[in-house]
Amino acid sequence: MTSTPGAAASTALLTDHYELTMLQAALASGAAHRRSFFELFPRRLPAGRRYGVVAGVGRALDALESFRFGEAELAFLREERIVDEPTLAWLADYRFHGNVWGYPEGEIYFPYSPLMVVESTFAEAVVLETVLLSIYNHDSAIASAASRMTWAAGERPCIEMGARRTHEGAAVASARAAYVAGFTATSNLRARQKYGVPSTGTSAHSFTLLHDSETDAFRAQVASLGRGTTLLVDTYDIAEAVRLGVEVAGSELGAVRIDSGDLGVLAHEVRHQLDDLGAHDTRIIVTSDLDEFAIAGLASAPVDGYGVGTQLVVGSGHPTCGFVFKLVAREDDRGTLVGVAKKSTDKISIGGRKYALRRLSPQGVAEAEVVGIGSPAVNDGDDRPLLTPLVRDGEVVGREPLKAARARHLRSRDELPQVARQLSKGDPVIETVHER
Amino acid sequence: MTSTPGAAASTALLTDHYELTMLQAALASGAAHRRSFFELFPRRLPAGRRYGVVAGVGRALDALESFRFGEAELAFLREERIVDEPTLAWLADYRFHGNVWGYPEGEIYFPYSPLMVVESTFAEAVVLETVLLSIYNHDSAIASAASRMTWAAGERPCIEMGARRTHEGAAVASARAAYVAGFTATSNLRARQKYGVPSTGTSAHSFTLLHDSETDAFRAQVASLGRGTTLLVDTYDIAEAVRLGVEVAGSELGAVRIDSGDLGVLAHEVRHQLDDLGAHDTRIIVTSDLDEFAIAGLASAPVDGYGVGTQLVVGSGHPTCGFVFKLVAREDDRGTLVGVAKKSTDKISIGGRKYALRRLSPQGVAEAEVVGIGSPAVNDGDDRPLLTPLVRDGEVVGREPLKAARARHLRSRDELPQVARQLSKGDPVIETVHER
Structure with a gap:
């Protein structure tokens, strides 16, 4: 993704050590070739969040295609004695031959949505665990935060500016995820390229x-x-700068940006000043430590756009999703x-291949996330299937x-019950119903 | 860093759009060539943290060397009309010719430590802002969390296992940063390679x-x-699995890993059982949702190693450092x-080129972070200079x-006053003293 020199095109080593050692043991025992279903899913939403947003699907497909062990990767694994020769x-020859729905x-x-279902041999799927989770957990966390921000902003554009506050590769993925969730632009040139x-x-x-x-x-x-522009x-005095800006650029001045202070108060003052100067079309962009709450708080201020940095790239308090791959x-x-499923007191896993539907009311409002094993029962026409072939x-x-x-x-956000838009802490807006 | 296909070796587009537009304007005005000092520094520590840890320096130097605009980057900037022909x-020809101390x-x-000082023309330095901040903000956040964990763990090893919970490139950098701050190993194969x-x-x-x-x-x-192994x-019943493990591997069984439940209670039970079975050297590794507080809470339990995932890669509540580049x-x-400095009510910047010293007591205990402009006053022998040529x-x-x-x-952590090791919220353990 990013671009430090020497980066290989392969994604095959973005992998946990144990995946290759258990592959080795399973190849030796013969169990590696058993047909298997893995599922990528959340056990819960982040505390207080009412819905989550899936992002990273396209990046995950890219990563899956590039998951090949070339000479450099194999030489490394051999020299470091990570796995034995039969495993190497x-x-x-690794190539994924299976099927993925998502x-x-x-x-x-919502909780237990089967975000990705992978069918292949155990061996072909197990090695993908880390890179798939990395991408889904990161990108969905960013998109989930971004969606709350764009919903709070209404018709006003949100611009992603958080590159400097996160890993340089995560920055590019964050810009992409924010765009999926309604941001209109990014500061990041690599995300554009x-x-x-x-x-x-x-x-x-x-x-x-300077x-x-x-x-x-x-x-x-x-x-x-x-x-x-x-x-x-x-930088110095806002009123003086606004006066100067219109003096220099005339009333065609595109916009002014305010990056500090009480943004609501300042936006009103600057709007009055711009209007007094005849610069009615000059927009006001605000950009200081915004999150979805600050954006909502500025709804009545004369603001024309929000630049969001840190809080976007850290998921506004929830920088990861906690998806698992089981x-x-x-x-x-x-051949049966x-x-x-693991037996555990504190973690629930439900075995079997899943289907998933969004149950909609006759008015098109989401009522439940329906998850079941096998094939869905008769669809009454108001259930929207959620898994598509990837x-x-x-x-x-x-x-x-x-x-x-x-x-x-x-479209999917508009289907949610109105309460989904509330920024206060709450439960998932619809329940997940497990059909058997 | 990571390895999606088509990744360029150049880091030059890991950059915010505005850096290139202001470069264009400064090249046109002539001011671009003024000799300038930029500084990368924190205004504060994350709330409640007593110290921070610098990481990412080596990665930043790699990124600086690879900051070149090749054909692909220039073609992109031209086609998308990001900047004009003189800027292209x-x-x-871009190449950094200046000096960096850090x-x-x-x-x-600590707050206002001048972590990096860049001397060059304005043009050569300003374009580095985003990529330097991305690397420092991310890697230092991870190292700062990791240091609290390794300090809490004492002599017991901490293993980084968080790759799946963060961006796939950030995962590799996180493993590296955790290693800097005392972790002994990672699950991530790319970090090893x-x-x-x-x-x-x-x-x-x-x-x-399976x-x-x-x-x-x-x-x-x-x-x-x-x-x-x-x-x-x-997976099923712990006592039965421990019995079975020793039956299969004998008392030479390397370790058992417990990934759920009340780890303190379970560790005691499993230790007793292993000892009863004669497996006195079989170690116990625990790995479920650990952070520095959970690690400290297990100090009296018979645990031989900690695997830390999510909370490491999200900086244990502080996923970024808030460093700025000014x-x-x-x-x-x-030529003077x-x-x-920006005039601002809510942000303090102090202009001028800095020096930095850690003031130590005669017993070698850190007493203050001394930051000044220009050259330090006479060093009484107990001040340790902090800026080195990079x-x-x-x-x-x-x-x-x-x-x-x-x-x-x-070494540096051992210099801190004892209170630095406390995990509870507190102020920075030493004050930053601004000398004029």
């Missing part, structure tokens, strides 16, 4: 400080970037599929443009 | 569930991985260096083996 030989990107999820997320940006405080005066700085910026107005069924020696016989079939995921997210 | 021409990796930090962090792992619940019985699974694992004993001084037209005239000079950072971290 098997890995050298919730499509941008879809809403790699995923086509629109990018935006003009200048920082350092640009103003010049001998704010006048010099604004003149330089407008001369180079045009009158439609966004001037950062809080073996739920596998063949026995007679057997549901399996990989068929090893070939990726579930790729789609990012805009399709964006559109899906809005 | 300047970027095509806190070496593993060092402790790329950075030489020792890796470890044996099997998951799915391995036991087989027709726990007996079959344990026999398969011991046959393939040897008697010294670690058996996971909580222009603190730059030349004027006469001028300290600069880059000189564009050449990286600060690279070191990861083990040097590990050793430094332990």
Whole structure:
């Protein structure tokens, strides 16, 4: 994803050591070739969240296609004696031949939603555990936070600016996930190059400080970037900077950005000043430590756009989703599929291959997440199937443009009961119903 | 860093859009070539933390060396009309020619510690802002959490297992940062390949569930991985699994792993059982949702090692550090260096090039973080200079083996007042003193 030199194209070592050692033991015992179903799912939503958003599907499909052990990976595993020669030989030919179904990107999820179902031999699926979980856990955490922000922002655009506050590769994935959940743009150039997320940006405080005066700085910026640019107005005195900005750029000044202080109060003051100066179309962008609560708090302020940084890339308090990847069924020696689950007092796993439906009222409002084993009972027409084919016989079939995921997210979110939009802590807005 | 196909070796687009637009405007105004000092620093520690740990230095130096605009990057910027042709021409020749000083990796930090000081033209430094902050903010957050965990664990090893709960590239960097802060190993194979962090792992619940019985699974694992392996004993019944494990592997069984339940109670029970079975050297590893508080709570339990996942990779509640990268001084037209700072009511910046010392008592205990502008006053012998050369005239000079950072971290942590080890919320253990 990111780009430190020497990076291999392979995703095969984004893997936990134990996956390869248990592969070795299972190859030796012969059990490795048993047909198996693995499921990627959440046991719960983050505390207080009313819904979650699936993201990372497209990235996971890319990672699955690139999961190959080339010379560099094999030499490393051999030199470090991670696994034995028969296992290395098997890995050298590794290719996923199985089937994957999943919730499509941008879809809403709830506790126990079977977000991904993988059918293959045990060996072919088990090695994918870490990289699939990494991608889903990260990207869905970001999208889940982003969705609350864009819902709070209403028609006003949200711009992702958090790259500097997270790992440089996570930053690119965060921009992508935020876009899926309704953000309109990112500050991150790599996200634009790699995923086509629109990018935006003009200048920082350092640009103003570099010049001998704010006048010099604004003149330089407008001369180079045009009158439609966004001037950062809080380096010295905001009122003076706004006056100066309109003096330099005229009423065609695109926008001013406020990055500190009481944003609600300042937005009102700046809007009055801009209007007094005749700059009625000059927009006001605010960008200081925003999260979904701050965005909601600014709903009545004359703000035209929100730049969101830290709280987006840390998932607004929930930086990971806690998805797990569990073996739920596998063949026995007679070829019969057997549901399996860990016995545990504090963790619930339900064995078997799943289906999943969103139960909708006649008015199209979500009423329940219906999860069952095997095939669904008769569909009364108001249940929307949630699992779609992602990989068929090893070939990726579930790729789609990012805009399709964006559109899906809005549709699925609009189906939720009104209470889903409340930012206060609450239970999942619909229950997960386990059908047997 | 990670390895999705099509990844470029260049780090140049791990950059915010606005850095290139302000570069364009500054190139046009001529101010881009003013000699400048930028500083990377924290305004505070995360709430309640008593110290922080610097990590990511080595990765930042790698990123700086790879910050080059090749054909792919330039074509993208041109096609998307991000910047104009003169700026593209300047970027095509981009190479950092300046000097960088910084806190070496593993060092402790406090509010306003000048973690990195960059001297170059404005243009050469400003474009590095995002990628440097991404690396420092992420890696230092992980190392700061990891240090509390390893301190709580005392002599017992901590193993990093969080890859699945964070972005796949962040996972590799997290393993590295945790190692800097005293972890002994990681589950992540890429971290071993790329950075030489020792890796470890044996099997998951799915391995036991794959087989027709726990007996079959344990026999398969011991046959393939040897008697010294670690058996996971909580898939069904722990006491039965421990009995079975010793039956299969004998008293040479390397370790058992417990991944659920009341770990303190279970560790005592399992230790008694192992001792009764004569397996006195079989170790007990615990791995369920641990953080520094849970580790400390298990101090009196017969535990031989801690596997830490989620809470390590999310920084145990503080997934980012909030470091900023600010222009603190730059030349004027006469070539005089001028300290600069944003005027702001809620953020303090102090202009000028910094020095930094850790003031030590005659007994070698840290007493203050001394930060000043220019050159330090006379050093009385008990002040330890903190800034070391990282880059000189564009050449990286600060690279070191990861083990040097590990050793430094332990030394610097041992200098702190005893109260630093307390996990409860508190103020920074030493004050930052600004000398003028």
